Amino acid sequence: MASNKKSKKVEEIENQESLVMDDAEMNELMEQEGLSADFEADLASENPETLSEETLSEELSFSDEDAADEGSEENAEPSDDGSESIFISDDQMFSIIESMLFATDRPITADYIKQAFKGTNIRIKRIRKALQEYSEKLASQDRGVYLEQVGGGYQLRTKQDNMEFLSRTQKGRPFKLSGPALEVMSIVAYEQPCIKSRIDEIRGVESGHLMRALMDKGLVAFEGKSELPGKPMLYRTTKKFLEIFGLRTIKELPSLEEIDQLIPEGIGDEQDDTQLSDLTDSMSMEAAMSYSENEDELVKIADELSDITTSTDFFEQEKIRAREKRDK
Incomplete structure (x- = not known):
């Protein structure tokens, strides 16, 4: 100055x-x-x-x-949180995403993957595009795994074509559900959120023990309380249900009409029940005419065949309701 x-x-x-x-x-x-x-x-x-x-x-x-x-x-591009951005190349990004997918046995979302790239130049849009590209890359026939979009996330899974060979060394515990449990599971899936009394009404029997078993397996969970008198609990399916059945969302469940089309024509009709009964009676008569050491076994088989049911009350009611809705 x-x-x-x-x-x-x-x-x-x-x-x-x-x-x-x-x-x-x-x-x-x-x-x-x-x-x-x-x-x-x-x-x-x-x-x-x-x-x-x-x-x-x-x-x-x-x-x-x-x-x-x-x-x-x-x-340098600013990061999402405003901090200094670290540059990550595309090759490094693919490597990190692949490691994250291998490191977990659960489906992970793009938002979850984004947490690993906090403070970098990688954005959520680029992650989603990378997942799509990675899925297409694994889709070739010479790869042993594929990327499945299931339960709202992404998961690496082994290809079904290799299961015969994997089963020779991998003795994993199979995930099994009984017929009644599957029936309850189906009702919850299509009626959710629903109360237990609705399930009991459809099946015609008490289903409390089956509901508890499904909850223990993580397939069914509480949704909240109903507005009905007494405020009974509501039930819904879980993300594990989507994962087990290979669904991205509950909207991917096949409609009842689609299920009906998958059932061979005539199965479940009274006429076919009669034909099956006639068949078992004929088998019993033929067995009676020619005595053998297996006579008792044939009688047992005939009795078991006569008890076979090809449908459930739930699906029959739902098919009737679908037809009525279609005819309106």
């Missing part, structure tokens, strides 16, 4: 039209104006042309570093 004032004073002195002086007179005038003897040194310190080579070199070096830092900051 002081140097600027000095410069203005010198300008005023030098710009006087009638003033012509030599160096001695100039120095004398400067002393009268109160200018310091080291004014020239002060002025030189602000004049770039008089800077020493060492000072100039240091300042130029500092400027280059600043420019490099500014350039890197401009090129």
Whole structure:
């Protein structure tokens, strides 16, 4: 600031039209104006042309570093949380995602994977695209695993074609459900959220022990309380249910009409029940006419065949309701 004032004073002195002086007179005038003897040194310190080579070199070096830092900051994308972003290449991103999929036995979501890339340049949109590309890559016939989108997430699974060979060494415990348990499971899946009395009504028997078994296996869970009198509990299926049955969402359940189309024509009709009964009677008569040591066994088989049911009350009621809805 002081140097600027000095410069203005010198300008005023030098710009006087009638003033012509030599160096001695100039120095004398400067002393009268109160200018310091080291004014020239002060002025030189602000004049770039008089800077020493060492000072100039240091300042130029500092400027280059600043420019490099500014350039890197401009090129780096800000992270989602506003912190400095770390650059991750596509190859490294694929490697990390693959490791995460191998490290878990549960389906994981894209949002869950994004947590591993916090503070990097990887965005959720890029992760979803990478998962799709990885799924297509694994779909080739020479790969032993595939990426399944199930239960709202992604999971690596072994290919069904290799199960025969895997079963020779991998003695995993099979996941089994009894017929009545599957029936209860089906009712909950299609009626959810539903109360237990509704399940009992459809089946015609008490289903409490089966509901508890399904809850123990993690297939059924509480949804809340109903607004009905007494506020009975509501039940729904779980993510594990979707995982076990290979569904992404509950909306992927086949409709009852689709199930009906899968059942061979005539199965479940009274006419076919009669034909099956006639068949067993005929088998019994033939066995009676030709005595053998297996006579008793044939009688037992005939009795078992006559007891075979090809449908359930639940599916019969649902088929009737679907037909009525279709006819409206």
